[in-house]
Amino acid sequence: MALHGKVALLTGASMGIGEAIASSLVQAGANVILFSRSEDKLRQLKDKLAVNGDTKVTYRAVDVGNYEEVDAAVKSSIQEVGHIDILINNAGLAIGAPKIFSDLNPSDIMTMNNTNINGYMFMTHSVLNHSMMNRKAGTILNITSITGLEVPPFPGEAVYHANKACQEAFTNALRNELSGTDIRVLVLRPGVVATNFHSLRVGHDKKMYDEFIEGYEPLIADDIAQGAIYMLQQPLNISVKALDIVPSAQRSINVFDRTWNERRE
Numbered sequence: 474m475a476l477h478g479k480v481a482l483l484t485g486a487s488m489g490i491g492e493a494i495a496s497s498l499v500q501a502g503a504n505v506i507l508f509s510r511s512e513d514k515l516r517q518l519k520d521k522l523a524v525n526g527d528t529k530v531t532y533r534a535v536d537v538g539n540y541e542e543v544d545a546a547v548k549s550s551i552q553e554v555g556h557i558d559i560l561i562n563n564a565g566l567a568i569g570a571p572k573i574f575s576d577l578n579p580s581d582i583m584t585m586n587n588t589n590i591n592g593y594m595f596m597t598h599s600v601l602n603h604s605m606m607n608r609k610a611g612t613i614l615n616i617t618s619i620t621g622l623e624v625p626p627f628p629g630e631a632v633y634h635a636n637k638a639c640q641e642a643f644t645n646a647l648r649n650e651l652s653g654t655d656i657r658v659l660v661l662r663p664g665v666v667a668t669n670f671h672s673l674r675v676g677h678d679k680k681m682y683d684e685f686i687e688g689y690e691p692l693i694a695d696d697i698a699q700g701a702i703y704m705l706q707q708p709l710n711i712s713v714k715a716l717d718i719v720p721s722a723q724r725s726i727n728v729f730d731r732t733w734n735e736r737r738e
């Protein structure tokens with residue numbers, strides 16, 4: 474599917490994987506609607522992306538865990554751009570590691586559940602109702618994680634892992650329910666990507682972050698963006714239903730080859 478002239482709504486667009494996907498979409502000629510909470514970052518990104526092309530870039534400062542905010546922002550975006558061809562649910566976070574579940578602060582549990590579960594469902598509900606179901610067409614791409622399939626080996630991942638497993642189940646159920654329409658539902662599962670995510674996950678503890686990525690080369694956000702563009706560019710009759718993109722040194726959820734860098738010295 475050619476992306477030129479398509480309209481893509483992307484959550485978590487202010488940095489990391491979302492920012493990289495937004496940039497790749499604009500390069501492919503798509504119009505983009507950027508959602509996240511940080512209005513300043515979105516404004517700066519819009520100015521950066523809108524510099525060269527003839528594509529339209531717009532944004533809304535939204536907490537994806539708040540249905541009223543989501544629905545109002547989706548409606549006003551559709552008034553501005555007409556309709557939505559592609560929804561990319563990407564906004565997400567992990568907090569509290571390495572605390573085990575019983576030690577987690579309940580407000581952190583609620584923040585993760587609200588962003589990672591309600592956020593994906595609220596966005597999808599609103600976009601389906603205000604645009605995709607009217608046209609019975611579109612693509613929904615959920616950025617989940619390889620941790621959605623297997624429990625990560627580190628302490629502090631109970632809620633995040635459960636959230637990502639829920640996103641996987643939601644994706645599979647939605648794909649079935651949307652039989653009879655031309656709406657495709659896909660997942661992209663990143664492994665370790667060097668973004669703010671892993672620093673936030675450990676409360677910006679530099680020692681823990683450095684230990685986590687010791688000895689190997691994590692992905693960068695653009696590696697994931699290239700995968701997302703590949704999935705979205707497939708013709709309508711092809712669904713790359715799921716794509717795992719991991720650093721080669723991340724042999725499985727449990728095995729990290731920490732001699733990777735040594736072999737490249």
Ligand SMILES: NC(=O)c1ccc[n+]([C@@H]2O[C@H](COP(=O)([O-])OP(=O)(O)OC[C@H]3O[C@@H](n4cnc5c(N)ncnc54)[C@H](OP(=O)(O)O)[C@@H]3O)[C@@H](O)[C@H]2O)c1
Pocket residue numbers: 484485486487488489490491508509510511512514535536537538563564565566588592616617618619662663664665666667668669670671673
């Ligand atoms: N990095 C990895 O290794 C990795 C691996 C597997 C899966 N993932 C998944 O990839 C996705 C993106 O992660 P990333 O690495 O790019 O993380 P990131 O750099 O920390 O970016 C997270 C994005 O989510 C937004 N966000 C967070 N809470 C939000 C809320 N309540 N409402 C709206 N936006 C919100 C943030 O923007 P604001 O703060 O401006 O709201 C930011 O744009 C997440 O779903 C994550 O689970 C990441």
